[in-house]
Amino acid sequence: MVDGIELREIRAFLAVAEELHFGRAAEKVGLTPSRVSQTIRALESRLGGLLFERTSRRVTLTPLGTQLREALDPAHEALMAALRTAQDTTRGVAGTFHVGMFEPKAYAGPHLTAIIRTFEARHPACRVVVRELPIESQLEWLRSGQGDALVLRLPNSAPDLTIGPVMTDEARILAVAADHPFARRTDVTAEDLADVTVTDMPQFPRELMDAFIPPRTPAGRLIPRRDVHALSELLPLVALGHVVHVTVTSFAEHYRYPGLTFVPIAGIPRSQTALAWITRKANARIDAFAQAVRDVLNEAAPGIAQNDPDWDRHLGALPHQPEEHADPDQREAQEQQ
Incomplete structure (x- = not known):
């Protein structure tokens, strides 16, 4: 029967x-x-x-x-x-899960959609909302209870935070003007940065800024800096040759601009972003979302978990050759032809 x-x-x-x-x-x-x-x-x-x-x-x-x-x-x-x-x-894995970050397309990496779909398929009573936040107010947003978790760039030594799974782990590149002397090179070194002016974003936590762009070269030479307050200000300054910008490989994909090219940097540590939350507010929803991050990235980008130094190249990261990026309008016109 x-x-x-x-x-x-x-x-x-x-x-x-x-x-x-x-x-x-x-x-x-x-x-x-x-x-x-x-x-x-x-x-x-x-x-x-x-x-x-x-x-x-x-x-x-x-x-x-x-x-x-x-x-x-x-x-x-x-x-x-x-x-x-x-x-x-x-x-308690129900309702709305709010996750915030500065520049979602850069901070969360290429698998955010898959992570959200996996989480929502496992927990149909819960929906994810992504919030883009100013870098200077993201921790206030999280601590106030408006959000459940953040994707933030490391390091962050705030004592009330739990740093969860790494979401991106990227090699470093230098954005320079297409006619800059560095643009003709296959790579530059951290020591070369003492001979140019790099960007500095004062609204970023100093701990993060100094880790992302070291204040001195390995030999101890001071790296000249110029304050820049927004990407809309940064990109033309780089294209004009007034500054160079130390960044990560995904920047070349997300922030193309006429007159810019990108060159790999040797001697600058890789940069990571990670999911984080207030330790005392940990709950089942956060655990479930963190598990979805781990599961998706273990399948799609196992090098993050395995500390593979070349994992981003497997995902089509910037080739280690200088490349001048075309005007977006010209590129769109070419694609339509």
């Missing part, structure tokens, strides 16, 4: 139907292969027909098995979603 069929039998059947291998299916549902095999035989007995054709070399679905899988897949997903929603409501 079908009335007595249990959820574990359905899960075992769907796992074998997906994997077409009893060993892999057993790992997926946390049982032994022999237990999965017994469960499938019992289910076939209840239904009165074979669900799988088994040989010593392969496992395939029978027509009855295919029919059952097509009917069960959406029903099982709906059932699991309902159970997760009920559990999330009990645990």
